[in-house]
Amino acid sequence: MAERTADLTTESTAVITDPAPATDRVLSVRDLSVKIRRGERVVRPVTGVSLDLHRGETLGIVGETGSGKSMTGLAIMGMLPSGGRVTQGSIDFGGTELVGLEPARYRAIRGNDIAMVFQDSLTALNPTRRIGDQVAEPARLHLGLSKRAARQRAEEMLALVGIPRPGERMDDHPHQLSGGMRQRVMIAMALVCEPKVVIADEPTTALDVTIQAEILELLDDLRARLGMAMILVTHDMGVIARHADRVGVMYAGRLAETGPTTDLFERTRHRYTQALLASIPSLTHDRGEELYSIGGTPPDLSATQVGCAFAPRCAAATDECRTVQPPVTTEGSHAFACWNPASGPVQHTAVRVAEPSAPTADVATGPRLDVVDLHREYPAGHGSWFGPRRTVKAVSGVSFEVAAGETFGLVGESGCGKSSLGRMLVALDQPTSGEVVFEGRSVTTMKPRELGSHRARLQMMFQDSSAALDPRMRIGAVLREPLAIQGIGTRAGRTATARDLLADVGLPATVLERFPHELSGGQRQRVALARALALDPTVLVADEPVSALDVSIRSQVLNLMRRIQRERGLSSVVISHDLAVVRYLADRVGVMYLGKLVESGTAEEVYAAPAHPYTAGLLAAVPEASPTAPTAQPPRAERVRGELPSPLDPPSGCRFRTRCPLATEVCAEVEPLPLQLTPTHSVSCHHANANGAS
Incomplete structure (x- = not known):
């Protein structure tokens, strides 16, 4: 009762x-x-x-x-x-x-x-002080330990939270650690x-x-x-x-x-x-x-x-x-505290998603976007007198196609090269080798003037909408700017287009006179989508489009992106580390690891029968929103553990072997070639069959 x-x-x-x-x-x-x-x-x-x-x-x-x-x-x-x-x-x-x-x-x-582990470890840690000193400080202040005893205590805590070689890490600064390692340092400080x-x-x-x-x-x-x-x-x-x-x-x-x-x-x-x-x-x-x-x-x-x-x-x-x-x-x-309480999980009438319109004849015969053996390397420092200049191998030989009206999803951990690849797709970065072919023409070899007009049909939606929108410009000016640069319409016509774009993404016309900081995160993301659609592109590259949004706002933006794609016949490349987001948006999925595409196929193939142990491990790590739900992954899937190796010096052979439960000697010696499991499903793994693929 x-x-x-x-x-x-x-x-x-x-x-x-x-x-x-x-x-x-x-x-x-x-x-x-x-x-x-x-x-x-x-x-x-x-x-x-x-x-x-x-x-x-x-x-x-x-x-x-x-x-x-x-x-x-x-x-x-x-x-x-x-x-x-x-x-x-x-x-x-x-x-x-x-x-x-x-x-x-x-x-x-x-x-x-009472201790606290803060949300953003990069800003919570002092960038000018060494890790060991920051972890030792609470022990000196509260426990009265000597400097030597406090450092010994700090090293013990770093080992307790799983920092490899804690004695060496004691003298590192925060920027020298990965996000996961910094978070472990924050936990060590809280527990010291x-x-x-x-x-x-x-x-x-x-x-x-x-x-x-x-x-x-x-x-x-x-x-x-x-x-x-x-x-x-x-x-x-x-x-x-x-x-x-x-x-x-x-x-x-x-x-x-x-x-x-x-x-x-x-x-x-x-x-x-x-x-x-x-x-x-x-x-x-x-x-x-x-x-x-x-x-x-x-x-x-x-x-x-x-x-x-x-x-x-x-x-x-x-x-x-x-x-x-x-x-x-x-x-x-x-x-x-509810006047009309529910009686369990929501039972709502599902709204079916309409089928996308058929592609027009001029693009139906071939892919809108064709990525061919793309490589991107960045210089790391200035080298030394005794050796060659070192490079970060961000993208290493990635190839895929995106058809008209199709969404291709790219998933993988931070540092695997997804965003670097996305920037090359829209020609914000130039590849070291390989090419991006857009509607039959190579974007990679275009002259700047030609690329400027061609880019109107190839747009990008950036991860951080706060940083992507100029804080000094009102939203109306943000939306009119690309139209003005391309010489489209009069000022009055551009304002009318901006108003229509806001309506398309579900925002009122009053937003035109507001600044980005006056909008919520979800509203800014809608404006970023409107900005990307201003020039009526045929391909949209969305880099982590909802990673910074709450779950309630996220679903609104994801539904909006699906609707816009259907209505406009857009081809899309969606980049995300959130596998559920990619599962909802993408028709086909590519899994990246340390610069390489290790598996690709339809969403159903990759999610229902992952052939690469990395893909299976990513899926096994996704937390289900149910305390009693059994895992939906294959019984042999093992969660990926350990840190991503440095792209400065990736492992020989298969790059995933240092974290792979199936690794053998051949994995260290020979780089696996793509194996075609079905006409649409391929994997680069020496042990694809052992992982459950046929």
């Missing part, structure tokens, strides 16, 4: 509680509210949040950007940004009240008893004093799926070995499903739903949680159906909230939802 606790006059929401004994509780937060003053504007990122954390458990906090997840963690750490303060509530840590605690006592707890509580704020957001799996496995292992409690802050429901014991879903600064992970996923009650789960692209999603997406955008947290904050985006909202804050309903250890 559900128990409803109604208190419509307070700002309290659901409490993340657990039946564990109170003696195991290490952290108790009650009715926490935070305000941040930005000039005349007051933002309320956290409102009435209550949670308990027990020894040895992982508590997941999930939600969209701006939901208050990270700010809750910063409030616990006493590290709110300038202008921020706790206005209400209590933070009890082992009997010590942290709200209002004098700074000196707070500093003694922060880093010693063996804290009771660790707050991991999006610890794997910028990492590849393989490194993400290793970092999360490492955190789980260290939590169990050291007996610490962990708060895992993330927007990835797949990460929550596999690594959290209990979970709290935040929306607009409040806890919308809480409960044990399995119970919350299987008996979803809040409509926002339901919508979040439905929005996640999965490896098994039917490509013939659009992704479920949450309409609208999260609310402005500086505005007064009336009723349920999710009501403007909720299909089940009523007048009561729009006017009265819902009370908390408890069902055992499961709690939620």
Whole structure:
């Protein structure tokens, strides 16, 4: 029987509680509210949040950007940004009240008893200091160790988190380490004093799926070995499903739903949680159906909230939802604040994707884009008196075709050469050798003047929309600029075209007068797509088009890209490390590893029957958004482990052999040639048959 606790006059929401004994509780937060003053504007990122954390458990906090997840963690750490303060509530840590605690006592707890793993390791680490000194510093400050003892402790911690040759790495600087290694250093810094509580704020957001799996496995292992409690802050429901014991879903600064992970996923009650789960692209999603997406955008947290904050985006909202804050309903250890609760995962009517229009006669006879034996090498430094100049081998002999109206997906880890290849496709970089043939003409050998007019039909959508859009230009000027450069239309005509482009990507005409910083991440990505479509291209290269977006906004943009491609008959090359995104968008898929295409085929062939152990390992590392779902991968698939070798000196023979569970002597001696498994499926592997391919 559900128990409803109604208190419509307070700002309290659901409490993340657990039946564990109170003696195991290490952290108790009650009715926490935070305000941040930005000039005349007051933002309320956290409102009435209550949670308990027990020894040895992982508590997941999930939600969209701006939901208050990270700010809750910063409030616990006493590290709110300038202008921020706790206005209400209590933070009890082992009997010590942290709200209002004098700074000196707070500093003694922060880093010693409560530590934090920050989201961006590159900015969190001091670029001017050596790794060993940064890891040793908390041990010297909090444990009173000598410089020598602290460095020894730091080296032990680097070894504990899996840094190879930790003694050598002690004298490295952050820029000399990969993203995965830097994140391990951040974890070592957080754990060097063996804290009771660790707050991991999006610890794997910028990492590849393989490194993400290793970092999360490492955190789980260290939590169990050291007996610490962990708060895992993330927007990835797949990460929550596999690594959290209990979970709290935040929306607009409040806890919308809480409960044990399995119970919350299987008996979803809040409509926002339901919508979040439905929005996640999965490896098994039917490509013939659009992704479920949450309409609208999260609310402005500086505005007064009336009723349920999710009501403007909720299909089940009523007048009561729009006017009265819902009370908390408890069902055992499961709690939620929703007037019209759901009864499990969303059951929505799937919208079928229309078939693309047939290609026109002039392009139907051959590929629109033909990549032939493409190589790209970059100089690395200036060499030395005693040896030749070294080069980074970014792309090494890649070939593929893209037909009219087709989407070709490129997947692989960071550093495998995907983005370098994308830049060569649109002639932003010149290949060292090989060529790109666009509609029968070689882009590689075109003169600059000829290329300028030809590039109108070959456009690129960049990964970082914030950096790709000029911050000094209004959106209208951004969209008119390519038309003006190509001498298309009058100013009035270009403005009309810009307005039409915004309508095509689902944005109002008022956006024309706004600057990029005034738009949300999803809106900026839509503008970037409109900018790429301004010259009516026939080929679009999209480099990580949704990597920086929340899952709810991501599904909107992915559906939009599919619709635009169908309506315009576009050919596309989609570059991503997110295998679910490529599975949804791509007709054919190419898997890159250290500059080479190791497998290619239709999406169905590559995902259902991966022939290369690297492909199978990538798929095995993808977290499913279900705590009880069995892996969808072949039973012999083993997750890819270890670091990507340096492209300065790639391994001999098969470049994947240093991380391959099937490697033998022949792999080190002979580079595998492409093996045609079917007319559309090829693989470069000496052990393709052993990996399950026929």
